[in-house]
Amino acid sequence: MHPVENAPANLSRVLSPIAIGPIHIPNRVVRTGHGTGIGKGTMNPALIAYHVERARGGVGLTIIEALAVGTSAYPFLVSGAPGLVEGYRDLVALCAPYGMKIFQQIGHLGNEIPELDGSPPWSSSDSVGAMVGIPSQAMSLAQMDFLVECYVRAARDCADGGLDGVELHMAHGYLLQQFLSPLYNRRKDAYGGSFENRMRLPVRLLEAVRAAIPETMALGVRLSSEPFEGGLSPEDIKCIADHFADRGLIDFLNLSSGTDYNPHKIIGAMHEPAGYELEGDRPAAHASKVPVIVTGRFRTLEEAEQVIREGDGDLVGMTRAHIADPAIVRKTIEGRTDDVRPCIGCNHGCIGGLLTGGQIGCTVNVAVGLEATLSEDLIGPSENPRRVLVVGGGPSGLEAARVAAMRGHTVVLAEASPHLGGAVNIAALAPRRAGIADIVHWLEREVRRCGVDIRLSTYVDAEDIADYAPDAVIVATGSLPRLDGAQHRSPGLLARGMDHASVVSSHEVLTEGSNRNWGSRAVVFDDTGHYEAVAAAEYLVARGLAVTFVTPHKSFAPGLEPALSDEAALERLAADGNLRLITYGELLSVGDGGVEVRHRFGGGAFHVDADTVVFVSHNAPNRDLIDGLADAPFPVIAVGDVRSPRYLQTAIREGHMAARSL
Numbered sequence: 001m002h003p004v005e006n007a008p009a010n011l012s013r014v015l016s017p018i019a020i021g022p023i024h025i026p027n028r029v030v031r032t033g034h035g036t037g038i039g040k041g042t043m044n045p046a047l048i049a050y051h052v053e054r055a056r057g058g059v060g061l062t063i064i065e066a067l068a069v070g071t072s073a074y075p076f077l078v079s080g081a082p083g084l085v086e087g088y089r090d091l092v093a094l095c096a097p098y099g100m101k102i103f104q105q106i107g108h109l110g111n112e113i114p115e116l117d118g119s120p121p122w123s124s125s126d127s128v129g130a131m132v133g134i135p136s137q138a139m140s141l142a143q144m145d146f147l148v149e150c151y152v153r154a155a156r157d158c159a160d161g162g163l164d165g166v167e168l169h170m171a172h173g174y175l176l177q178q179f180l181s182p183l184y185n186r187r188k189d190a191y192g193g194s195f196e197n198r199m200r201l202p203v204r205l206l207e208a209v210r211a212a213i214p215e216t217m218a219l220g221v222r223l224s225s226e227p228f229e230g231g232l233s234p235e236d237i238k239c240i241a242d243h244f245a246d247r248g249l250i251d252f253l254n255l256s257s258g259t260d261y262n263p264h265k266i267i268g269a270m271h272e273p274a275g276y277e278l279e280g281d282r283p284a285a286h287a288s289k290v291p292v293i294v295t296g297r298f299r300t301l302e303e304a305e306q307v308i309r310e311g312d313g314d315l316v317g318m319t320r321a322h323i324a325d326p327a328i329v330r331k332t333i334e335g336r337t338d339d340v341r342p343c344i345g346c347n348h349g350c351i352g353g354l355l356t357g358g359q360i361g362c363t364v365n366v367a368v369g370l371e372a373t374l375s376e377d378l379i380g381p382s383e384n385p386r387r388v389l390v391v392g393g394g395p396s397g398l399e400a401a402r403v404a405a406m407r408g409h410t411v412v413l414a415e416a417s418p419h420l421g422g423a424v425n426i427a428a429l430a431p432r433r434a435g436i437a438d439i440v441h442w443l444e445r446e447v448r449r450c451g452v453d454i455r456l457s458t459y460v461d462a463e464d465i466a467d468y469a470p471d472a473v474i475v476a477t478g479s480l481p482r483l484d485g486a487q488h489r490s491p492g493l494l495a496r497g498m499d500h501a502s503v504v505s506s507h508e509v510l511t512e513g514s515n516r517n518w519g520s521r522a523v524v525f526d527d528t529g530h531y532e533a534v535a536a537a538e539y540l541v542a543r544g545l546a547v548t549f550v551t552p553h554k555s556f557a558p559g560l561e562p563a564l565s566d567e568a569a570l571e572r573l574a575a576d577g578n579l580r581l582i583t584y585g586e587l588l589s590v591g592d593g594g595v596e597v598r599h600r601f602g603g604g605a606f607h608v609d610a611d612t613v614v615f616v617s618h619n620a621p622n623r624d625l626i627d628g629l630a631d632a633p634f635p636v637i638a639v640g641d642v643r644s645p646r647y648l649q650t651a652i653r654e655g656h657m658a659a660r661s662l
């Protein structure tokens with residue numbers, strides 16, 4: 001049955017079809033372009049499976065990640081790559097039964113990346129891109145002609161592959177925005193200066209692509225404003241969109257925010273609310289002469305419905321939401337909104353995975369990029385149903401229990417505390433981090449729905465387990481903060497005075513909260529470079545303390561950089577002038593009135609006043625149970641932090657894979 005035939009009445013707008021130029025889109029839910037790295041440059045079977053899984057989930061329109069044209073060393077899909085057009089054809093054929101329409105984004109990074117042969121990046125003028133920091137060369141007229149040919153070739157490939165449309169990437173500070181924006185474009189010829197001149201190359205490209213694709217395909221652009229002095233304002237974006245629409249060059253307008261100078265606005269993390277981009281979109285969106293796509297942390301069809309009802313957009317991007325759960329539309333139509341696995345906005349698995357490992361994953365969805373083997377739909381009953389005991393009700397144990405129960409095992413989940421969720425419950429107490437708990441709430445609902453026998457406030461040791469005699473045990477007992485003064489960048493150094501009353505863990509800061517007097521000055525020592533120390537600092541700054549953040553790393557919270565969360569956190573922390581940052585720092589000792597610190601590469605020790613000293617280092621695994629089960633006569637699998645304290649993504653993945661292995 002076609003999804004919209006079942007549309008719940010309160011979702012009548014978002015589930016209604018819409019025409020984008022000649023293309024009929026079955027509903028208003030869009031996956032906007034997102035680099036995955038799955039295809040390794042082309043539309044390979046894994047990338048096809050990734051998209052087909054989401055077509056099956058009911059999304060109306062997918063815009064495929066940017067296709068690199070010309071000689072730009074763009075990392076995602078590459079125009080002319082072997083197998084690209086054949087891959088498009090397979091993708092189109094496999095998605096056709098589900099009604100999802102497919103556009104291809106085409107782009108060039110301009111000054112953000114050198115050319116493939118190592119020569120300087122291209123741009124409108126000589127500017128320096130935020131990512132590579134290499135001065136670009138101003139494009140010659142011959143290079144512009146070449147670029148037009150490249151776009152035309154790429155668009156023809158899309159047509160040959162049977163795609164439904166093309167989007168030219170003019171957002172995020174990349175090449176075409178570098179022509180549109182006076183921030184970069186300082187040319188004195190016909191391609192710079194006045195508004196018309198800055199529009200000239202983008203207009204040429206749109207005209208050329210329009211002429212190259214059949215009338216049965218749609219054409220549009222993605223635009224974003226620049227919150228910098230002299231950059232493109234939201235009103236400028238409206239003028240640009242009008243200019244294109246008035247000339248009949250676009251069938252749709254896709255609005256985004258941010259550039260590579262403020263990438264945390266392109267892919268806003270957990271601290272941003274749903275719809276955080278809308279304010280900047282409104283001038284263009286409200287006046288648009290063509291259908292508008294808006295985006296920004298939308299996760300439910302109810303939110304999308306509201307956007308359309310308020311007139312803020314005609315279609316709504318739900319990109320990360322679909323990375324986390326491919327079947328949002330289908331589940332919602334079936335009345336199973338509670339079953340939708342929530343994107344928590346952590347940015348670690350998706351953009352973090354792309355920037356560190358060259359391919360996206362997802363913290364909450366293990367199957368991303370591996371749909372052919374790990375799709376949730378492929379979890380079938382075990383041939384050998386067993387009695388499985390899972391010890392530990394944090395995210396790793398919950399995921400293990402969920403998947404084991406889905407496989408038909410009889411599952412008991414024992415948790416020593418009165419609550420499920422483990423360390424995530426503490427992380428969620430930090431300012432702007434409540435959303436991280438969404439995943440454990442979802443997991444808890446799922447394990448209950450799957451019939452897992454949950455035993456709270458139940459501490460089990462090796463003897464209890466021997467009495468229960470399970471067929472297999474999954475140990476997910478997690479880890480605990482370590483306050484021993486050891487610092488991983490300074491082997492052999494143990495800070496003295498760690499038993500001083502002022503020394504606390506980040507867990508204590510967040511759990512004791514306003515029940516304790518933290519004084520007026522704090523030192524937060526961050527050995528991990530991840531979120532724990534940032535969370536404690538943010539909590540204390542919010543309570544009015546002056547915080548000195550000491551880290552042995554070369555920058556603030558480097559573990560958050562790939563998740564585009566370090567600068568956003570620093571911006572918040574520094575806003576009131578109550579933050580002092582010491583990088584390359586070593587903590588020498590804690591005593592009455594504060595700490596002694598020194599720089600790792602020289603200089604003498606110096607004193608920092610503090611009433612509270614938060615020490616954050618790598619946790620210690622909680623191994624008591626796993627060590628006690630060394631000689632157990634049944635399989636024992638350790639998952640998550642008890643193996644080695646790491647991240648939420650690893651915890652969930654290991655729990656998942658352990659349950660699949662039984």
Ligand SMILES: Cc1cc2nc3c(=O)[nH]c(=O)nc-3n(C[C@H](O)[C@H](O)[C@H](O)COP(=O)(O)O)c2cc1C
Binds near residue numbers: 065266297320351
């Ligand atoms: C891993 C990842 C890669 C992205 N790559 C692109 C891209 O190639 N082109 C683009 O226009 N936007 C890209 N984006 C931005 C998304 O299209 C979207 O604007 C952003 O994720 C916010 O929408 P959401 O909150 O619905 O996820 C990317 C986002 C993610 C998470």
Ligand code: SF4
Binds near residue numbers: 323324343345348361
């Ligand atoms: S990694 Fe985090 S932000 Fe990215 S899709 Fe998954 S849950 Fe959402």
